Amino acid sequence: MQKEHWTVISLERRETVAVLTLNNPPLNVLTDELLNQLDEAINDIDRDPGIRAIVLRAAGEKAFAAGADIRQFPSLTKESGIALVEKGKKIFDKLAGGKPVICAVHGLALGAGLELVLACDIRIAEETTKLGLPETGLGILPGYGGTQRLTRLAGPGKAKELILSGEPLSGKAAFEAGLVERLVPQGEAFENAIKLAQSIASKAPLAIANAKKAIDGGVELSLAAGQELETQMFSELAETQDMQEGVKAFTEKRTANFQGK
The missing domain is CATH 3.90.226.10 (2-enoyl-CoA Hydratase; Chain A, domain 1)
Incomplete structure (x- = not known):
């Protein structure tokens, strides 16, 4: 690099x-x-x-x-x-x-x-x-x-x-x-x-990115507006492959293999 x-x-x-x-x-x-x-x-x-x-x-x-x-x-x-x-x-x-x-x-x-x-x-x-x-x-x-x-x-x-x-x-x-x-x-x-x-x-990269956006963006907003931002960030993750992999890995008691998708 x-x-x-x-x-x-x-x-x-x-x-x-x-x-x-x-x-x-x-x-x-x-x-x-x-x-x-x-x-x-x-x-x-x-x-x-x-x-x-x-x-x-x-x-x-x-x-x-x-x-x-x-x-x-x-x-x-x-x-x-x-x-x-x-x-x-x-x-x-x-x-x-x-x-x-x-x-x-x-x-x-x-x-x-x-x-x-x-x-x-x-x-x-x-x-x-x-x-x-x-x-x-x-x-x-x-x-x-x-x-x-x-x-x-x-x-x-x-x-x-x-x-x-x-x-x-x-x-x-x-x-x-x-x-x-x-x-x-x-x-x-x-x-x-x-x-x-x-x-x-080691965590899901899309989840990390959205969590950071929710924290950084929410600190500038009212509590209500910040929670709306949190909901938006959560909803964007709901249909990701990483979310499915994370849940599956948890139930199977193994380390998740996140791909950022």
């Missing part, structure tokens, strides 16, 4: 799980080059029906990703500022809207790095992780969706606390605040993420 011109990311396939690695040490800064390669990798994953889940991780010991490339900020205008953040939002939104993504977080996850973490479906962080959005200390604000995704995860009060102060959270504090779903000892995030991704990948 790896392409020769990818120099700051790597992509490998472990059966039905794609492992996508940021590889721009020591800080894995989200440069324009890295974002371009990340975008290409996401496109490749989305086009591969054999991939059913993604694990996102980073190389090196110091950081998952310590933010965007601040060298581009001094020359920004209003117009180029819009272009900058819209590019990042588009890539992060594509990641968020595709196949299930489990993020294995270690070290520093700051600024745009944390915004990338927030764009994933499930976050597994190590106890030694530091997560924060320090942009206001640079005279800007989180522009890759951080103000919106953080608020939806942790509520407006916690979002304001982190963004307005710029102070980072420990892995434990982030777990307690709802920013991450699992907290694990140092060095164990990737192993935990792989196991969870494999579990997700």
